[in-house]
Amino acid sequence: MATINRKVIRGRIHNRIRRKVSGTAERPRLCVYFSGKHVYAQVVDDEAGQTLVSAGTTEKDLQGKHAANRATAEKVGRLIAERALAKKIDKAVFDRGGFLYHGKVKALADAAREGGLKL
Numbered sequence: 001m002a003t004i005n006r007k008v009i010r011g012r013i014h015n016r017i018r019r020k021v022s023g024t025a026e027r028p029r030l031c032v033y034f035s036g037k038h039v040y041a042q043v044v045d046d047e048a049g050q051t052l053v054s055a056g057t058t059e060k061d062l063q064g065k066h067a068a069n070r071a072t073a074e075k076v077g078r079l080i081a082e083r084a085l086a087k088k089i090d091k092a093v094f095d096r097g098g099f100l101y102h103g104k105v106k107a108l109a110d111a112a113r114e115g116g117l118k119l
Contacts, residue, residue, distance in 0.1 A: 014098030077108040081115025
């Protein structure tokens with residue numbers, strides 16, 4: 001009997017999403033990733049193949065007790081929006097990275113919207 005773990009399933013969902021969602025110079029892609037301990041977000045221009053802005057809980061700005069929870073996701077969402085607006089990026093396409101749009105993912109997206117980023 002074949003068994004497939006959650007990581008493989010999330011990867012397949014992410015590949016399916018990436019076929020539909022891509023970032024351009026005018027509207028880059030905001031992609032998120034949640035590990036067991038950390039939250040990462042980056043704004044990517046897929047046409048140029050460059051990361052324009054990134055934020056994560058491994059940085060000194062967000063030091064403290066790390067956990068991949070909703071409160072931390074909100075902090076990362078506000079930080080990524082602030083950095084994107086500093087680089088004159090006000091629109092983005094949201095890439096949930098194969099995760100369900102619920103809880104941490106929704107908190108990060110809402111915080112980025114409150115920070116001024118249009119998703």
